[in-house]
Amino acid sequence: MATVLEPNKTKIAKRVFEIFEFFCDNGQKATVMDIVRRYGRPQSSTSELLSSLVEMGLLYKDPRSRSYTPTPRIAALGTSAQPEIIRDGGLFTLMDRLAEQTGKSVALFGMVGTHVQVFRLSSGIEPIAHKIAYGASEQISASTAGLLLLSTFAPDQAARMLWRLNAEAEAHDKFDLCELKERVAAFRRQGHAVGSAGFAPGVQVAATLLPRSSIRRPLALGVIYPECVDADTGALIATMNQGIAKCAAPQVGNYYVPAAKPYKIAV
Numbered sequence: 001m002a003t004v005l006e007p008n009k010t011k012i013a014k015r016v017f018e019i020f021e022f023f024c025d026n027g028q029k030a031t032v033m034d035i036v037r038r039y040g041r042p043q044s045s046t047s048e049l050l051s052s053l054v055e056m057g058l059l060y061k062d063p064r065s066r067s068y069t070p071t072p073r074i075a076a077l078g079t080s081a082q083p084e085i086i087r088d089g090g091l092f093t094l095m096d097r098l099a100e101q102t103g104k105s106v107a108l109f110g111m112v113g114t115h116v117q118v119f120r121l122s123s124g125i126e127p128i129a130h131k132i133a134y135g136a137s138e139q140i141s142a143s144t145a146g147l148l149l150l151s152t153f154a155p156d157q158a159a160r161m162l163w164r165l166n167a168e169a170e171a172h173d174k175f176d177l178c179e180l181k182e183r184v185a186a187f188r189r190q191g192h193a194v195g196s197a198g199f200a201p202g203v204q205v206a207a208t209l210l211p212r213s214s215i216r217r218p219l220a221l222g223v224i225y226p227e228c229v230d231a232d233t234g235a236l237i238a239t240m241n242q243g244i245a246k247c248a249a250p251q252v253g254n255y256y257v258p259a260a261k262p263y264k265i266a267v
Contacts (some may be wrong), residue, residue, distance in 0.1 A: 090247035104107035116146030119160040143198030151188035152218040
């Protein structure tokens with residue numbers, strides 16, 4: 001029998017993760033009012049929650065500025081269970097450098113049930129960076145990154161999931177099942193994809209799969225940009241593949257294909 005959390009416990013868990021995500025989005029420091037303004041939470045309960053996280057060793061509190069910063073314990077949570085490409089920080093460093101040098105946002109995508117989620121986001125300087133948030137979730141069928149992740153499934157399993165999503169969708173959300181099956185098959189052959197990112201209107205993504213030799217569950221790395229921009233997607237994909245190959249060395253995997261001359265990026 002499934003366990004149903006009490007509403008209050010669910011709210012507390014959500015608020016804790018909101019605080020952690022705030023630091024991911026906004027840098028190293030935050031005050032009580034920063035959290036209150038961002039999420040519209042009561043000041044008193046937010047202050048109590050932050051104090052509890054300090055007592056648990058998850059946050060530092062500066063007594064002079066009354067600001068909070070994450071402790072290394074947050075970074076260490078769950079680290080040992082992650083594949084080496086994530087555990088050693090190489091992939092995240094690649095994302096940050098790519099975002100800095102291209103000005104575009106770079107996202108790490110993963111699957112959660114029938115949705116694709118932004119597991120990590122390195123924001124670029126383009127305005128599009130503010131349209132997609134850390135932890136944003138979108139139905140697989142509505143996102144090119146989601147379809148790319150779905151392409152790692154066996155063809156019959158992927159087809160069944162698409163059929164189910166279409167059958168359960170509202171009338172305005174239904175899609176051409178044959179067309180999406182063909183796109184998934186194409187992504188399966190090439191290991192990368194370009195198209196609508198989902199999550200927000202007017203957003204495109206160029207995404208590539210991480211090699212399965214380096215991870216336990218499918219992950220994709222993607223560069224996000226406005227659809228009005230004529231991005232050199234071949235160069236972006238080549239750059240990501242080269243960076244991932246260095247992070248995952250000595251194992252390379254099967255997803256790398258010849259592409260245009262990549263951007264210059266120090267890894």
